[in-house]
Amino acid sequence: xxxxxxxxxxxxxxxxxxxxxxxxxxxxxxxxxxxxxxxxxxxxxxxxxxxxxxxxxxxxxxxxxxxxxxxxxxxxxxxxxxxxx
Amino acid sequence: xxxxxxxxxxxxxxxxxxxxxxxxxxxxxxxxxxxxxxxxxxxxxxxxxxxxxxxxxxxxxxxxxxxxxxxxxxxxxxxxxxxxxxxxxxxxxxxxxxxxxxxxxxxxxxxxxxxxxxxxxxxxxxxxxxxxxxxxxxxxxxxxxxxxxxxxxxxxxxxxxxxxxxxxxxxxxxxxxxxxxxxxxxxxxxxxxxxxxxxxxxxxxxxxxxxxxxxxxxxxxxxxxxxxxxxxxxxxxxxxxxxxxxxxxxxxxxxxxxxxxxxxxxxxxxxxxxxxxxxxxxxxxxxxxxxxxxxxxxxxxxxxxxxxxxxxxxxxxxxxxxxxxxxxxxxxxxxxxxxxxxxxxxxxxxxxxxxxxxxxxxxxxxxxxxxxxxxxxxxxxxxxxxxxxxxxxxxxxxxx
Numbered sequence: 001x002x003x004x005x006x007x008x009x010x011x012x013x014x015x016x017x018x019x020x021x022x023x024x025x026x027x028x029x030x031x032x033x034x035x036x037x038x039x040x041x042x043x044x045x046x047x048x049x050x051x052x053x054x055x056x057x058x059x060x061x062x063x064x065x066x067x068x069x070x071x072x073x074x075x076x077x078x079x080x081x082x083x084x085x
Numbered sequence: 086x087x088x089x090x091x092x093x094x095x096x097x098x099x100x101x102x103x104x105x106x107x108x109x110x111x112x113x114x115x116x117x118x119x120x121x122x123x124x125x126x127x128x129x130x131x132x133x134x135x136x137x138x139x140x141x142x143x144x145x146x147x148x149x150x151x152x153x154x155x156x157x158x159x160x161x162x163x164x165x166x167x168x169x170x171x172x173x174x175x176x177x178x179x180x181x182x183x184x185x186x187x188x189x190x191x192x193x194x195x196x197x198x199x200x201x202x203x204x205x206x207x208x209x210x211x212x213x214x215x216x217x218x219x220x221x222x223x224x225x226x227x228x229x230x231x232x233x234x235x236x237x238x239x240x241x242x243x244x245x246x247x248x249x250x251x252x253x254x255x256x257x258x259x260x261x262x263x264x265x266x267x268x269x270x271x272x273x274x275x276x277x278x279x280x281x282x283x284x285x286x287x288x289x290x291x292x293x294x295x296x297x298x299x300x301x302x303x304x305x306x307x308x309x310x311x312x313x314x315x316x317x318x319x320x321x322x323x324x325x326x327x328x329x330x331x332x333x334x335x336x337x338x339x340x341x342x343x344x345x346x347x348x349x350x351x352x353x354x355x356x357x358x359x360x361x362x363x364x365x366x367x368x369x370x371x372x373x374x375x376x377x378x379x380x381x382x383x384x385x386x387x388x389x390x391x392x393x394x395x396x397x398x399x400x401x402x403x404x405x406x407x408x409x410x411x412x413x414x415x416x417x418x419x420x421x422x423x424x425x426x427x428x429x430x431x432x433x434x435x436x437x438x439x440x441x442x443x444x445x446x447x448x449x450x451x452x453x454x455x456x457x458x459x460x461x462x463x464x465x466x467x468x469x470x471x472x473x474x475x476x477x478x479x480x481x482x483x484x485x
Contacts, residue, residue, distance in 0.1 A: 043367050052357070 001070045002081045008048050009066055012041040024067040038063050049079040102157060106164050109133040117169035120297030121450050124290055126250050127297045130172040135205030139176065143183045148199035155335065155394050158184075162339035167347025170340060170454040171297025175208075175247050177336035182209040182255045184332040186276065189316040189324045194276060198253070207278075210251030212305065214244045222257075222330070222462070223322055225272045229258035229314075236275055236314060238282070239306045246300045249286060253278050256305065260319045271319035274329075275309065282307035294453030295461075326404050331397055333462075334412050335390065338419035341458050342386045344451050345423040349379055351446045352430050355438060375433050382426045386419050392484050407482040410474050413467040420458030427452045 006022045014032035016022070023031075033041065041063075046052050051073050053062070062072040073079050112133045120127045134140055142157060144150020151157075158180055166173035183202055186209070190198070201207045213222055227240035238256060245251075253276060260273035288302040316324040353376075355361040365372060393415045396408050403412070431439035431448050439448045 040368065043362075046357075047362060 001066065002079060004049055004081060005045070005070060005073070005079055006066075008044045009041065009069065011044070012037045022066050024070075025065050028063055028065060028069070033063065045073065045079075049073065051077040051079050102151070102153070102161070105137045105139055105151075106161055109137050109139065110164065110168055113165055113172050114168040116172070117297075117447070117450070120169070120171055121294075122296075124292070124296040124299065126247060126299040127169065127172045127175065128250065130169065130297075131175065131208060131250060134172075134176055135208070138203070138205065140179060140205050140208060141183075141199075141203030143180050143187060144199045144203040145187065148195065149203035150199065151203075155332070155397050158332070158336060159339040159390060159394060162336055163343030163346060166340040166343030167350065169297065170344040170451065171295050173340045173343060174295065174298055174337070177340050178211055178246060178333070179209050181329060181333045181336055182211055185255065185274070185324055185329045186315060188328045189274070190276065191312040191314075193310075193312040194315070198276065207252040208247065208250060209253045209255055209276075210245055210247045212240070212242045212245055212254050212256040212303070214242050215257075216241060216243050221466075222325060223272055225257045225259040227258055229260040229273055229275065231311070232308075234311045235308045236311055237308050238275060238277060240304075242303050242305060243288075244300045245303045246298045248284075248301045248303050249299065251279060254282070254305065255315065257321060272321040273318050274315040274321045274324060276313045276315055277305075277307055277309045281309050293456060294450070295457045326409075331393070331403055331412050334416040335393055335397070337458070337461065338386070338390050338393075338415050341419050341423040341455060342383065342390060344455060345379075345386075345426045346383055348427045348430050348446070348448055348451050349383060352434055352438075352448075355434065355446060372433065375429060379426045379429050379433075382422050386422055389415050389418065396484075406474050406478050407484075410471055410478065411484065413471045413474075416462065417459075417464045417467050417471075420455075420461070420464055424452065424455040424458060427455055 001022070001024070009028075010016060010022060012033055013022075013028065014037075016031045042053060042058075053072060053076050057072045057076065062068055070079075109130070113127070113130045116127050116130050119125070120130075138151055139161060141148075141150035142153035142161060144152070146152040153161075158177075162173055162177045162180075165176055186195070186198065186202075198207065202209070215225055215227065225240075227238075230237040230239075238258060240256060240258065242248075242256075245254075248254075256275050256277060257272050258275055260271050283306045285304040286301045287304075290296075290299055290301060292300075321329075356365050356367060356372075356376075367373075389411070393412055396403065396411060401408065403409070427448060431452060433439070434446065434448065438444050438446055442449055
């Protein structure tokens with residue numbers, strides 16, 4: 001997971017403490033991600049990391065954890081790092 | 086709502102059928118703009134449909150066809166219509182004729198004709214229109230005459246879709262039968278190969294939409310063997326009620342819905358693509374509710390299509406009032422709402438992407454095409470029928 005990804009995801013996790021690290025395995029819904037926010041998260045990731053998730057990836061599995069979301073993004077393409085988006 | 090609801094449902098046709106459809110879509114897509122610009126028949130599209138085997142989708146496998154089902158018909162019509170509604174309607178109306186031939190033709194005609202259709206040799210056009218009858222399906226003023234073992238056809242038709250390209254015609258004729266009594270109101274359906282007919286075409290074709298369907302006025306004359314009368318002499322009504330009308334309504338609805346589905350898909354590609362993301366605010370409540378409404382309309386229409394497919398596949402009585410009401414409603418409501426959905430997509434995408442003729446979304450073409458839907462066998466006529474039928478169904482028998 002790169003810092004840009006973490007920064008985008010963090011914005012959508014209302015229950016994650018600002019100082020706490022982004023957990024890889026904790027369910028994102030436990031951190032405040034609901035399905036409406038998930039849609040906005042997808043758009044932000046696409047805008048800022050330059051990777052488009054295919055429709056087939058729009059599943060609960062993809063959005064289960066930060067780790068699974070990152071895996072789906074890397075499968076869909078190379079997420080841009082700083083300055084690349 | 087949970088994220089689980091984002092999981093796509095697998096509704097793909099069989100891989101083999103899907104491949105046949107995929108093989109024709111690029112040609113159909115590429116030809117769509119040209120046939121619209123020039124109001125010409127999609128000759129290349131028909132050529133690839135012939136080669137693909139899809140002209141024989143509904144021909145049983147024992148005659149060399151694909152043995153396709155009504156859901157297959159819906160899926161293929163939807164895919165074709167997503168690229169070019171004219172081509173889709175030409176194919177769908179051919180399938181309507183084929184379904185009627187499969188269900189009602191004599192064994193001799195089936196044996197001669199169905200293999201040729203399956204091999205892509207015969208594209209069948211429908212001749213039901215007639216001057217002075219105002220679009221009534223179950224009437225005809227041109228009398229069918231007989232000499233020995235032959236049927237004589239002589240008939241004017243003001244509109245024959247694809248008439249110049251068709252290899253065969255399924256024609257409604259007034260038919261009192263051999264007894265020559267009470268011919269009025271009795272109609273027979275007759276098949277004729279192009280080679281057996283003398284055809285004179287007239288008139289020009291410059292409509293608002295559906296410009297690729299290149300419909301012409303035709304004078305049709307010729308003689309065919311007696312076994313080319315399809316169904317019971319003078320009783321086209323039976324074939325119309327159990328095959329011709331229901332398959333026609335479902336095929337048309339699948340085309341219109343497919344065109345709207347294709348339009349929404351192309352709009353979503355635009356909105357979600359890099360260019361669209363700069364131009365449109367995907368977080369806008371207005372955009373989201375408008376998109377939601379369009380999608381909702383298409384889901385509602387698809388559900389009605391699916392119910393009518395179940396009505397046909399259940400083997401129940403298609404002449405029953407509640408089923409007739411539904412099949413008529415399918416045609417009327419799909420015609421109205423597919424058009425309205427595309428109109429709304431133009432509102433969403435605006436002047437540049439929605440209204441310009443050379444926009445890649447082709448929404449203005451699709452809107453013009455879909456404007457024909459309410460007129461193509463008039464919604465008013467079906468609403469009058471449904472008004473009468475609804476008054477007779479006091480229990481209001483719905484499908485669930």
